Amino acid sequence: MEQLTDDQIDARLIELSQSLGYRKETIAWIWGACHRLEQQQHDNHPDSPRIELSAYDICRAVVAEANETPGGSVKEILILTGIDRSEDVGRIIDGLVEKELMTAGEQDSTLDFDDVFDSADIGSFLTQAGIKQKHIKLWPTYVMLMWGLYIVGVALVAGSYTGRVTPEVGWLGWALGMIGFAMQFVRRRPA
Structure with a gap:
């Protein structure tokens, strides 16, 4: 493979982005993940x-890097980058080989990427690959807790x-309702 300048690499990544429909940054990320994996295996x-x-x-390697990326769960990161399934990774790798940014072995095929993972069921792949998910989306749980406290509190006050309940339990309901009400003013912080 010939030695390319940064401008030549950038031009090929842009061409690939336009032909495949993935963002250039996504393609560069997949390419970089392959280089890092290759270096790691070479070191071993x-x-x-x-x-x-x-x-x-x-x-x-791609899913592990998505797991290390702050800003959301692995599924969210993959979807944000346009990677819904392993077949997307395969198409990008095939394009990188076509643009001579990577080389493929004689036995390599795009079909090898079929059904390796699907972002809809990424938990199964994480378990199988031995990857512990780092960034778990807790906001929906927080919202359910907020509304739960508010509704239980209102029910106890009523x-x-x-x-039907003692005044002491009514005051407890008032406190729970106020906590639930106050929780709505806590803003979601970016991860």
Whole structure:
């Protein structure tokens, strides 16, 4: 493979982005993940003349890097980058090979990327690959807790007015309702 300048690489990434429909940054990210994986494997096997990356290894590296990216869950990061399934990674790798930014082995095929992972069921892949998810989306749980406290609180206060619960329980309901009400003013902080 010829040595390319940064401008030539950038031009090829832009061409690839336009032809495949993925953002240039996504393609560069996948390409970088492959280089980092290749370097890691070379460091682990310095005597090996050629490092070959399997589709599974590439997908695992991409998902692991998405896991390390702050700003959302692995699924959210993958979707934000346009990667919905492992087949998307395969199309990008195939394009990188076509643009001579990567080389493929004789046995390599885009079909190797079929059904390796799907962002809709990324939890299964994370478990299988031994990756512990770092950024879990807690905001929906927070909202459910907020509304739960408010509704229970209102119900207890109403119960104390109708005589179904004691005034002490009614005051507890008032406190729970106020906590739930106050929680709506806590803004979601960016991850």
